Amino acid sequence: MVKHICCSDCAQGYKPRCTILLVSNSNASPSPNSLMTTKELQEYWRNEKRQCRQVKxxxxxxxxxxxxxxxxxxxxxxxxxxxxxxxxxxxxxxxxxxxxxxxxxxxxxxxxxxxxxxxxxxxxxxxxxxxxxxxxxxxxxxxxxxxxxxxxxxxxRSKKFIDFLTRPELQEAYGCLRGGQYTKALEILLEVIGLQERLTRGNPLSIVPTLCAIVVCHKDLENPASAFEYGEKALSRLHVHTSHRYYIPLLETMITLAYELGKDFLSLQEKLEEWKAKKDPIRVFTLKELAVREYVQ
Incomplete structure (x- = not known):
């Protein structure tokens, strides 16, 4: 159960500084959401609300x-x-x-x-x-x-219909990315991501590769704040899908970005260590290596 702990500012109509806590029920089974930070939880519920709205x-x-x-x-x-x-x-x-x-x-x-x-x-x-x-x-x-x-x-909702509306632009964007044309790639990706989100509202994982490609472009263009912003969007979609091929490469990139920006990187580092402790050592590509492999014909 989500419990909203309000501060005095909330009651007076100011921007809240309050905290969202997860209160467990002793009779209920553990929820994966109980491991989420406040920010991740807020992003999670925003995504849930967006998915509930019918997009036409x-x-x-x-x-x-x-x-x-x-x-x-x-x-x-x-x-x-x-x-x-x-x-x-x-x-x-x-x-x-x-x-x-x-x-x-x-x-x-x-x-x-x-x-x-x-x-x-x-x-x-x-x-x-x-x-x-x-x-x-x-x-x-x-x-x-x-x-x-x-x-x-x-x-x-079919992949064939969605591909018709997005694939040519994505192929062009990834081609630019592989050629080191990060500005052009980013321009195309930012144009197509909004359409992808609307078309795949019920499948948030499907836009993770595009979000990660945007992270790669921003990072190589030395825009760490923007890279971190899109990285957070991608991570919010992967919080219960830690076996996803993008999860660990994205987490490693986010740790580097958080450290560079003076943000909390320790919580991200803890998630990485938890994953490594549970999984057998395997070959993990970097985020950029994964991105350049998308849409290779």
Whole structure:
């Protein structure tokens, strides 16, 4: 049970300095939350509340552009993804071509044949693909297509649907990271993380790699405070998943950052020692080594 111990400031409406304590019930079984610090507990409950709220996304395709290369020509559809029900200042903007939609449709048919039975997809045409009429028709068709897919919960939560909306940007970001282009990688990762969070609200572990990649970028760009901030977000998602491949590399990085920033690194060090005492010695990659291995084709 969570007990809120208030100080005098709370009663007077000031910013509280109070403490959140975990009071155990002698008849209840131990909870993993009992090992969490106050800050971790607060972050945990914030995540729980966010997951309880139903997130609804709105898809718009306001414009297109024609791309011409030496041997190819295609239309890119600009997709804007907004969260409905509240002011969403962090809208996500991506671009996809017809072949990307076609691949998504084919992949979804393999896994969700019954759910996709009545879903129509814009057919290819032999001529006129670049006329204003055809492009406008497809803009409307793809907008309705995405909205329909998102309305079906099984598809909405599927990896194939989420990959369609995030994977190209993540592949580009990790490519930049591997090439040492940390500023560019960070810029892309910060753009995609918000969309990832909305799409994977029920699976907080799925965005841990992205959060850790952001930590790596900030650390290599000598922004330790920002690296520590995103590291805390990642750790809050791993507090009961200590066997996760990112847990120990992240913990080691956070110890280094905390020491550099003059923060409490001893509690983090204790967690690391506890883990080492329970586990057999194994090869553990550094956080950066793990990050550069993501999305390797």
């Amino acid at each position: 996304l709105l898809f718009e395709i306001p414009s297109t552009r024609i791309v011409e290369h030496h041997l190819s020509k295609y239309v890119l559809y600009k997709i804007i993804i907004l969260q409905t029900g509240s002011f969403d200042s962090n809208k996500s903007v991506i671009e996809r071509r017809y072949s990307d939609f076609e691949k998504l449709h084919r992949n979804l048919l393999e896994e969700f044949s019954e759910e996709m039975e009545d879903v129509t997809f814009p057919k290819k045409t032999l001529t006129g693909n670049f006329t204003e009429e055809i492009i406008n028709e497809r803009k409307l068709a793809f907008k309705d297509y995405l909205r329909l897919l998102y309305s079906m919960k099984y598809i909405q």
